[in-house]
Amino acid sequence: MKIRRWINNFWIRRTAVFFLTGFLASVIIFALLFLLPGDIVDVIAGDVITSPEVKEVLREELGLNDPVVVQYGRWLWSMASGGFGGESLVSGQPISQLLTRQFPVTLLLAGYTVLLAVMIAVPLATAAVLNRNRWLDYVIRIGTIPGQILPGFWLALLLLLGLVIIFRWSPPLYYTHPWQDVWNHLQIVFLPVFLLTWEYGSHVLRVTRSSLLDTMKQEFVIASRAKGLSNKAIITRHGLRAAAVPVITVLGVQFGVLLGGTIVLEYVFGLPGMGRELVEAALARDIPVVQSYVTIMVLLVLLLNLLLDFLYRYFDPRIRTSSIATEVVLRKNI
């Protein structure tokens, strides 16, 4: 009975699902990587003649001749013990060392984007709702279309070319963290963050707008209006909170897309983040790196989903109640 109740605890269930999904994802990723044709030893050798004997010894040296299960077990143990999957087969550097440098780059990029997207999209969506079907609403909505439909890498190249042609300016060549050189950092992240915010913020803006419009039709809004509250006051005090759940959903769902966007833009803008490393490792068949990075990204998205569950409950008390009600029903059935 106690165990059943424990199993039915929402947070314990969610945490268990989190770890199980993470584990299954890692197994699937590993299996898929092994299905990929190609051999890292050939990639390492590059465009030079290398005898089959030398390649065979190199395979042995890299541990590629071990059974697949042993290789997976080695990787899993390394992940669990904090080694983040061992060493890169191409560069020979520990993956934890690579992550130490690259994870903050991607995290900052994604962090700036989420922050700016919310800071810009929510006020703009509010303004659009307040001016519904007037010119400001149209301008805001039209502004989101390129962000939603145009590929980020294409816009990035266009922007870079435009800046060179018009201003004779291009972003700095080497990345620094903000605590190392804030000016250089701002110059190098400005364009990718701008593009990512445009793309990510466009989705957030449209969902916030439509969610707010739905909210504005609800009875409590009519009641508020009857009380004499202005539209602005209704939206800022009540409407936004009521419209938050779909917005939070889109923030979470689009986060995976955002990570995909950072992969491409990191490559174009020369940012040494996880995305760029992932692309290079995948092309080189550097399986431990790809495996670790994809698993970390999966875990990040799962973690975010967990956080979203928490936020849903905070923003919408009905979800809490319905969850408790479900648990009560379950207990009764027991």
Next chain:
Amino acid sequence: MPIEKRGNWNFQFSRRNFVKGLLAAAATVLIFKSSCQSNTKPNIIVLGNRGDPPSSFNSMRTSSIALHHIGGAIFGPGNLVMRSRGNMYLPAPYLARRWYSNADFTEWTFILERNVVWHDGTPFTADDVKFWLDLAAFGITAGGKTRAPAYYKGELGISKVATLPPDVVTITLEQPNRFFPDVLSAPRIKLDHPRHLMEARIQNGEIDITPLDVGLIGLGPFRFENYEKGTIVRVRRFDRYFEPDGEGNKLPYLDGIDYIITPDALSMDLAFRTGRLDGTARGFGHYLTDRRLDNYVKDFGGKLNLAQIDGGTFRLAFNVLKPGPWQHPLVRRAIALWLDKQAAISLVLDGFGWTSPEVSPHNPYRDKNFVIWPRFDTAPLAQKREQARQLLNEAGYPDGFAMGYLCRAQNGIPGGQFLKDQLATLGIDLQLQIVDEGEWNRARVSLDYDSQSGNLSLLSTPEGTEGVFGRFSKSPDAYAKHEDYEIDRYYSNLRDATTYNRRIDVWYQLQQYIYLTQTYVIPIAEITYIQAFREYVHGLIIPPEDGHTFTDYATVWLEDEAQR
């Protein structure tokens, strides 16, 4: 309108205050930035680099230009010998000041330079050479672990290395090689494993130790300063570098080099055009194309140094070990005659190149008649195509056939498309199997395809080509897959040649056999690689071919900023 008041602090959050705050923040950033800027530009060149050096900077594992573009500065342009800065086809002294062989060319003795020191100040000795060559030629097996020998082990063919301290090294070869110093002078063969830092660690079981693990201590003109993956590699002048210039001045002239990791060629272009780079990267994909050069010229006019290096060949090679019409020599010859090689230069080679044999026209081993024979038929294309149709009829394929082509996604698609379009008019349906780098590297050494272009770096000596023209069972890397023992005979004759002229004659016969008699390989056109430098970069030594050569930049200097 004030919306918040806290305690005694009379702060009012208003639009005006917000704007003021923003301006203050911007001003702070600008002041900070200007205070950080130095007034003088150091004597440091900033170059693009195609990517991060793979394999922990271990030149025994990879020939990637991403490593060797940087490796030249840290580890030097050669090893015991180097390619002569005046004529890259001649071996010149580097760490060895002279050398000689025994009568049958199986034993080579090198006398080392004195007063050479590693970047950490440790003297360089004959034992360092033995340690490095033993690692490269034999690898290590210890404590159940194995370290593979260097990929160039086969080219060296070393059976034993002995030393006579302090400065004599004797290398015994598996078979006679009259031209061993030529082979050894290949710039990919770098002395990058310092014994004094690695030997003890290897004995302690760390047998996969790499140059990066010991701090990239080399013997080259620049010492390693720092490396940030995906960002930058910095090297600075090594004041105790041993090599003087032609007038006895100390090398290098520069204070340092910053290699910026620029995997994206377009980003590199933009950085060069806006003055953030002094020179572009070496490496296929980063060398200039016709269209990119137009933009450079538009921006800088004639104020550019354009280094031209003859590069790889665009070719078609057949897997004759796989059944199909291409097993018939007449079919292969027909295809060779049908292709419009001149058109390939603009369509495949970015606008820079020439219809070509396998080696550069600057190469002394080139065909004496390379303009007219054997690959460059002088007959008009229409006439050659008529002959091609006749040959295809004779071979029994008047209506053509289908053939696969292993096509590298990264940079092989223009070539594949060109061949497909060309051969379609001959009735041959070329089916492109577009693969990524991983699969391309696997498939090119397998028998799983019908035809491919093949793309490998060669030694610029005839003997160095056996790996790409030899029999499949002997050379899995070969462009064309065959088991033709006649080719073994040619290479054996090459090795037995004791005079230069005899060597050249055998090389011509070999080429005629491969390209004409059997047409295992069809050389179509060779690319000219172009690396760009700003006009104030001087003293560049540009190799006529092989972009891995002279990457040390020891003789480079920059004009004073005031003069620019």
